Amino acid sequence: MSGALLPLFVALPLLVSAVLLIVGDRRVLHAVGLLGTLLLVIAGGVWLVTDFAGSGGAVAHGVAQWPVGISIPFVADMFAALMLTVTGVLTLVCSWFAYASGRAATVYFAPLVLVLTAGVNGALLTVDLFNLFVFVEVMLLPSYGLFVLAARHRGTERQVMGARLYVTLNLLTSTIFLMGVGFIYGTAGTVNMAELAGRAATDGTVAISTAVCLFALAIKAAVVPIHGWLAVAYPATSPAITALFSGLHTKVASYAIYRIYAVVFDGDAHWLWIGVALCCLTMVAGVLGAVGEKTTRSILAFHMISQIGYILLGVALFTLAGLAAGIFYLLHHMIVKASLFLSTGAIEVRYMTGRIGALSGMATREPVITVAFFVAALSLAGLPPFSGFVAKFSLILAAVDTGHVIAVIVMLAVSLITLLSMLKILNGVFWGSARESSLENGGGSGAGGGPAARTAGSGAGTVPEPAPAARDDGAVATASGRRISAVLAGPAVVTACLTLALGLGAEVLMGVSTTAAEGLLDTSTYVKAVMDS
Template structure:
C-alpha cells in the first residue's frame, strides 16, 4: 500500500458517513453501504500488515508540507495490526447490531463510520495534538450511539450511565489537552518524532508527557480511575457495549505504548509506577467482577482486570514483555468482543442479562453456549486458545524481569477469572437436572421482559424457547473461532507482534520515516 493513501483511512469512513446519511431513507442501502465500507477497511488493514511485517514504516505528510510542520500519518507493524483488528471488530459488532435491529436505526451507520474514522486517525497519527483531535472525533459519535441505542427498559439507569460517560470523557479530554499544551510549552513541538527521547532527557518534558499518560490511563480505566467503565458500559445496548469494548479503551492502551516508547524512550526510572498500578488494576477488576450478578457487568469488570495484564507489557518494557503485551492486546480485543456479543445475543432473546433471571432458560442455546465457553476459557488463559499464549508469554516475560510478585498475582487473578466465567456458565448455559420456576420452556412461567430499542424480544413467552437466531449468534461464533485459530497458530501472530515490539524498542525507523 502506498504511503500517499494513508489519509484515506480517515477520509473514506468520513465521506462514507456522509453518503450513508444521505441514504437514510433507504435502510437496506444504508446497511449494505456501511458493511461494504467496513469490509474495505479490514482489507486496507490487512494490506498494511503485509506492507509492514518486515519492519518497514510508512509515513505521509498531509498536504505535502515538510516534516515537523505537516500533520504526519504513520503506520508501522503495531499500528497496522491494531487497524486490522479494530476493523474486524467494528464489522462484527455492526453485523450484530443489524441482526438485533439497532443497526437499522437511521443514524447508526453514519455514527459508526465516524467512530471508525476517529479510531483510525488516533492509531495512525504521529502528533500528540492530532491524537487529541481524533480521540474527540471518536468520542462525539459515541455520545450519539449511547443515546440512540440505549435500552428502553431501565431508562433511568441508561441515562445515568450515559451522563457519567460523557462527563468523565470530557474531563479526561481536558486533562489530556492540558498535557499536550504543557508538552508544547516545554518542548516546543507536539510531533512525536521530534519528541523522541525528550522526556528521558528533560524532567519538565517528562512531567508534561506524564500528564498525557495519566489522561490516557484514565481513558483506559486503570485503577484507581476505573469505576466509570463498569458503571457505563452495561447501561447501553449490547451492540454498542461490544463495539466500545473493542475500540475505546484499546486506543488509549495503544497510545500509552506509543507515547512511552517514543517520548520516554522506555525510561526505566518510571516503570515501577506502571507495575504497581497495572497489577492493582488486575486485582481490583477481578474482585469487582466477583461481586456482580449481571453478565455484562461481570464482563465489564473483567475488562478492567485484563487491561492491567495488557499494560504490564509496557511496564516491563523488554522485548519479551512488549511482544507479549501487544499479543495480549489483540487477543483481548477479539475475546472480549465475542463475550459481550454472546451476552448481548442472550439479552436480545430473553430480555435480561441478570444471572438469576436467566437460570435454566438458555440451556437450549448450544451455539451461543459454545461461543461463550470458548471465549471464556480463552479469557481465563486455558489452552489451546489465544488467551493461554497471551498469559504464558506475559508471565514468562515477567519471570525473566524478576517480577515474581507480579507473576504470582497474575496467576491468582487468572484463577478467579476462571471461577467468574464458570459462574456465568453454571447460571446461564449449563444443563440443569431439575426444573426451574419461570423456565423459558415452561408455558406457565412468567412472561415479562422489555426488549431494548434495537428490536429485541418485547415479551417473554413460551415461544422464546426457540434458539437464538443465526444472525445474532454468528458474530460471537466467528470471533470465538478467531481465538481458536490464534491459539493454534500463535507463532504467526507472535512473529508480527515481535516486529511491532522491535519498533517500540528502537524508534529510529519511526522517527526517520516522519522526519526524513
C-alpha cells in the first residue's frame, strides 16, 4: 500500500460521519454507512498485513508533503497493521451487537462510532506525540457521547457515577499526557518519535519527560495502582459499549506504550524491572478484584485489568520472544474479551439482568450462547486448543528465558484463579434449571415486571426495548418464554470462533506477531520511513 493512502484511515470515517449527520434520521443508510466504512478499514488493514508479511518494513506519509517536524505524519508497520485490522473487526462486531440489541436506535450512534474509529486509527498510525494526544481525544469525545446515549436508556445512579468517573479520569490523564508532551518539546525541541529515536536512553531529561507520557498511558490502560476506575466505569454503560470499549481504549494505550518505549527509549533495559513488577501486581490485583463481584460484567472488567498485566509484560521483557508473545496476547485478548462481553451481554439484554445467581438454566435454554461463552472463557483461562493457551505459554517461555521466575509463578496462579472465576459465571448463570420469579408473575416494583420487561420477553426474534438493559436487584429471572435470537447471538459466536481459529492456526498469528516484534526491536526501518516521507 502506498503511504499516501494512510490518511484515509482517518479521513474516510470522519467524512462518512459528517454525511450521516447531514442526511438525518435514516437508520438504514446509517447502518450501511457504518458497516461499509468498517469493512473498508478492515480491508485496508489486511492489505497492510499482507504487504508486511515475512519481510516487515514500513510505509509513511506526511500530509501535504510538509517537512518532518511540521507535517502531520502517518506511518504503518506490521504492528500498526495488525491493530488496525483487529480493532476494525471488533468495532464491526460490536456495532452489529448494538443494532441487534436495540442500542443503535438513535441518529447519533453511527456517527459517534465512526468518529471513534477515526481516532483509534489515527492513534495507531501517528508517529507524533502531540498528534497522539489529539487522536486520543478524538477517541474520547465520541466515547463520552456513547455513554450519554446509554444513560438515556437507563440513567441509573450507578451508570451516572460510572460515566462521571470515566470522563473525569480521562480528562485528568489527558492533561498529564499533554504536560509530558510539553516537557519533551521543551527539552528535545521535537515531539516526533522518529526524531526522538533512542534519545531517552541517553538523555535523562528526555527520559523523565517521556516517562510522564508513559505514566498517563498506563493510567488509561488501567495499570496498578490506578486501575480501579475501569471496573467501575465499564460495567456502567450498555453491554454493546462495554464490549466496544474493551477492545479499543485500553488496547490503544497498550499499543502506544509498546511503541514509545521501543522507539524513544530504544528498549533501555535499566527500567524494565519496574514494568515487570507493575505487570505482576496488575495481574494479581485484577484477578483478586473479580473474586468478590456479583455481576458478569464486573467480573469480566476486573479480569480485563488482570489481562493488561499479561499484555504489557511483553514490553517489560523486551526480547524478541517477549514482544512477540505480548503482541500475540494483545490481539488474542481483544477478541476473547469482546466475545465474553457479547455473550453475557446477549443474556443481559434478553433477560434483563447480569447478576450471578439471578439466572440459571441458560445451558439448556441458550445452548449457542453457552458454547460461545464456554469457548471464550477457556481461552481466557489459557487452556488448549484456544488462542489463550498459545498466548500464555509463549509469554511464560519468554519470562523463563529472561530469568523472571516470579513472573512465571504469578502468571500460572492468576490463570488458575481466572479459570475459577469463569466457572463461577458458568455455575451461576448457565448450569442448573430455570427458576420462576416475579418477572414472570408481573409483580414487584423495580423487578422488571413492567411493560418493558414484557416486551423483552415477547418472542424469540423480538428486539428488546432499550430501557431495562440490566437488573441488579437480585431477582431470579426465569428462562421460560425467552430466547436469544440468532442475530443477537451472532457477534458472540463469531468472536468465539475467531479465538478457536487463532488457537488452531496459532503459527500464522505468531509469525506476523514476530515480524511486528522485530520492528520494535530494530526501529531503524520505521524511523527511516518517517524521515524519508
